[in-house]
Amino acid sequence: MATRSAKIDQKADLIWAIADKLTGVYKPHEYGDVILPLTVIRRFDCILSDTKDAVLQKYDEVKNANSGSSDHAFR
Secondary structure, three states, X not given: OHXXXXXXXXXXXXXXXXXXXXXXXXXXXXXXXXXXHHHHHHHHHHHHHHHHHHHHHHHHHHHHHHOOOHHHHHO
């Protein structure tokens, strides 16, 4: 139980350290403009991690097939 508590404390310390770094760059009312998009991006990254290799392979196929116009593949 003590080990679990120590890990939680380490994670909390990391989060606060990141928050302290943001303090210098962003004003408190701007935190939501940064944290929410990063949270959504991270969530997408976690959800899509199982298919990442297939998506990157398909991207390379489409990119190579169209050589100059990647928009054409998505129409």
